[in-house]
Amino acid sequence: MCQGQLSGVVCTKTLCCATIGRAWGHPCETCPAQPHPCRRGFIPNIRTGACQDVDECQAIPGLCQGGTCINNVGSYDCKCPAGHQKTELTQKCEDVDECETQLRICDGGECTNTVGSYSCSCPPGFFASTDGSRCLGECPCTAENVMDFVILLLILNLIDYSEDVNFVSSFKKT
Numbered sequence: 001m002c003q004g005q006l007s008g009v010v011c012t013k014t015l016c017c018a019t020i021g022r023a024w025g026h027p028c029e030t031c032p033a034q035p036h037p038c039r040r041g042f043i044p045n046i047r048t049g050a051c052q053d054v055d056e057c058q059a060i061p062g063l064c065q066g067g068t069c070i071n072n073v074g075s076y077d078c079k080c081p082a083g084h085q086k087t088e089l090t091q092k093c094e095d096v097d098e099c100e101t102q103l104r105i106c107d108g109g110e111c112t113n114t115v116g117s118y119s120c121s122c123p124p125g126f127f128a129s130t131d132g133s134r135c136l137g138e139c140p141c142t143a144e145n146v147m148d149f150v151i152l153l154l155i156l157n158l159i160d161y162s163e164d165v166n167f168v169s170s171f172k173k174t
């Protein structure tokens, strides 16, 4: 039952079993299913015997590596930097692989995970949205659309041909 040990986390048996631990030591022994005499996250005060909150952040070095440990009554939390998340197994702040976890990310393009973020590379003719989260289509004024528009204008006799050529090339540049 000693799987998924927290590497780099040091605590005594009493402390481990009362807080984050399910087993303790090498070779390891399983902690009682329910901590005793206090519920999980609490230990008896040495003098009074009353159950009091454990400040895991102070008591257990190595928690929330890569982030900030914040104690709360009965437990603790890890405040992780952007693009990072506490993983249950390690209790560390680890990079989130957005490419794996977010559906339809970089829609139409290729997603590359980076530490704390990700990037999208988009197929030729497409470009990434300002936040980089997806591939946007070509400029709505594609050559075809422009030609349709120009032909319409020509039919309506609103422009002459020389202006038409400049009009098309100015759109193609964008």
Ligand SMILES: [Ca+2]
Pocket: 041, 053, 054, 055, 056, 071, 072, 073, 074, 075, 076
């Ligand atoms: Ca606590």
